[in-house]
Amino acid sequence: MEQLSGTDSYFLYTERGNNYNHVAALGIYDPSTAPGGMVRYKDILQYFSRRLDINKVFRRRLVTVPHEFDRPYWVDDADLDLEFHIRHIALPEPGDWRQLMIQVARLHSRPLDRSRPLWEIYVVGGLDKIPGLPVGSFALFLKFHHASVDGQAGAALLKAVHSLSPTPDDDGHPRSTIYAERDPTSVELYTRAVAHGVVRTGSISKLYLNTLSKVAGLTIDQIARQLKPGDPGAAAAATPPGFVKAPATRFNGLVSANRVVEAVGLPLDAMQRARTRIDDITINDLFLAIVGGALRKYLAAKEELPAKSLTALMPMSVRQEGKPGKGGNEVGGVPVPLRTDVADPVGRLLAVRADAQAAKRGSETMGRGFLKSILDDLPNFASEAFMRYAVYPQLNVTVSNVRGPDVPLYMSGARLVHFYPVSIASDHIGLNHTGFSYNGVMWITAVACRNMMPDPAFYAECLRGSFDELMAAIDARPSAAHPPAPGGKPARIHAVTAKRRRAKPVAPPPVSPRARATAKGKMKTKTKTRTQSGAKARGAPAVAKSKKRRG
Structure with a gap:
């Protein structure tokens, strides 16, 4: 037990x-x-x-x-x-x-x-x-x-x-003898509860002292930077995360009982080639920038794009490498702006990179496991209150990127050809994006409340469009020093001009005329620049195409 x-x-x-x-x-x-x-x-x-x-x-x-x-x-x-x-x-x-x-x-x-x-x-x-x-x-x-x-x-x-x-x-997984555990009696459960209460009282005191010591160790300069998040030097310092209220969007209400799910596949080789063109960007930076671009397209089409950037909860594993752990959850998280306020795809990528690095440094200041300590040491009602009033107001959506196996897997002899992670949409954070890399493809799944996103097929088009625009913009950059990223050092563009091959796509599943009519009926486009490009026959497990561009 x-x-x-x-x-x-x-x-x-x-x-x-x-x-x-x-x-x-x-x-x-x-x-x-x-x-x-x-x-x-x-x-x-x-x-x-x-x-x-x-x-x-x-x-x-x-x-x-x-x-x-x-x-x-x-x-x-x-x-x-x-x-x-x-x-x-x-x-x-x-x-x-x-x-x-x-x-x-x-x-x-x-x-x-x-x-x-x-x-x-x-x-x-x-x-x-x-x-x-x-x-x-x-x-x-x-x-x-x-x-x-x-x-x-x-x-x-x-x-x-x-x-x-x-x-x-068959021989690799022999059957073993399983010994069933009896359910504990109420007396046993209450006795254990009393003992655990004493232990947790000490844990709460330790959490309080650790938090107080870290806050007390901050310099006046660090506190000033936190109070002025627009300061160019803020991203370069290890500043603790502060409370920054996210803009109100359709995704920040209470969820209904029904969900929608939509998924796309993006070629990892195209993302790896993009990394050779710009220094110090990661697959996760590209993932965040793609999601930010998709949200910008989706909300702009509905005339709901806020001037301020949307912010995402980015989970971070706190598992210690080399230790198996007990399973369950070993995860923390930090708020990261998705820079939906930046129209230029490369500018958004560089801004996301700077903000993600700053968020990680800030989490190190308080400890990567700080959020997990809150949930582990406080009673459930206190943890829920902390999340509802201190964490959720800072967030619009969730983004999570998990690295999977890069070799083919089989189940009962059948080859796994596509793999889509499906996660949680909850009250106040009604849209979730999860990316999972498997066998050369990043599979991204969006899960949302049905009332908040009634047209998931259109959002999938936004994800593909954001990816295509970002890859094309990176290819079009001159091989010269790039302007400084917001709050960060200049990003250098490599002289490598490797030609991007057209990714071999899996034929996309078509969007039905009725679904397209429904999506268009709910959009009010002011100018032609807001009109989405005509959707091509969309393939189910579709791996997005990488368009050729002349250097």
Whole structure:
């Protein structure tokens, strides 16, 4: 029996109303690599039955303390009903990309059953009418509660449940004896709660003293820079994060019970080539700039773009390398401006880079694990109040980028061809972007409240358009010193003029005329410059095209 950490418990405590704190992933598989060229539902059941013991998340279920007097516990459940957790469904007609996204959104809008281990897998058939997919392809939609996994733990879980080869590897995962744990009695739970209360009192005192000592160690110059965030020298110093209220947008209200999901694939080789043209930018900087450009396009089309930049919560892993940890959540986070106020794509990229570096330095001042310490050491009601009144007002959306495997993975012999992370949209932060790199592609999924984003297909077009504009703008830059980035040092453009090859795309799924008419009907465009370019036939699992440009 293992008690949840404060961070893990927070995701359970705040799951109420229309807030669902589970994370998910959509994988699309090519069965042609499997023995016999096909994968049946019972093959998938057998495959996962051999892997239930490689990660504790598959067998752990919750035991709650009466009246929430203490944090819940995980207990091992040996009596697992595999067919309850792994279900088989098929897309309704016409079975296209839009139907797949609608089905995923509906599945993602349902909470997990807390009386059982907190995970579900849906085997989705009927994908043959999605352009660009191998014949016979099927999908797996995997749901896990955020109380049991974070981004890095989820990436490790993905590797664990897949193979590196299409050949059977039965001997690599032998069955082991599982010993069920009995549920503790109420007396035992209350006794433990009293002892834990004494320990946490000391932890809260330690958190208070640590925070006070770090604040007391600030210089007058650092405090002045924090009070004047526009100061050019602010980005260069390790200044603690301050309270900067984000502009009000459609994404900052209370979420409804329904979600929308849309996804794109962007070629990593194009992003790596962009890194050779400008010094000191990372894949994460490019990801943030692409999202910032997409938000600018989307809100401008609706005449809702604020003059002030939107700000995103950027999660940061606090796991110690070389230490396996206990699973669950080892994550903090910092607010990062997405520079939606900058029209020039390269200027936005450089501004995002400077702001992201400043945010990371600021988090180091207070400690990267400061936010996690708040959630771990304070009672749930106090943690929720801190997040609601001190953190959420600074944010508009969430952005998270997780590095995945760069080699092909297989499940029951079928090759994983596309992988889309699906995360959480919650009250006050009703839009989430998660990027996951797998086998040469960055897969980006947007999850939003249906009322806040009724036209997710149009937002996918905005993401692709932002990517294309940024890559073209970087290619068009002269091989000379670039003007200084806001608040940072000058960025140098390399003399390398490597030609960008056209990325081999997977045929994009078309946007239906009705969906396009709906999106256009809800947009009021003042000038032709705001008119979005005509959408090409959009492919499901689409990897965006990299357009050729003359140097």
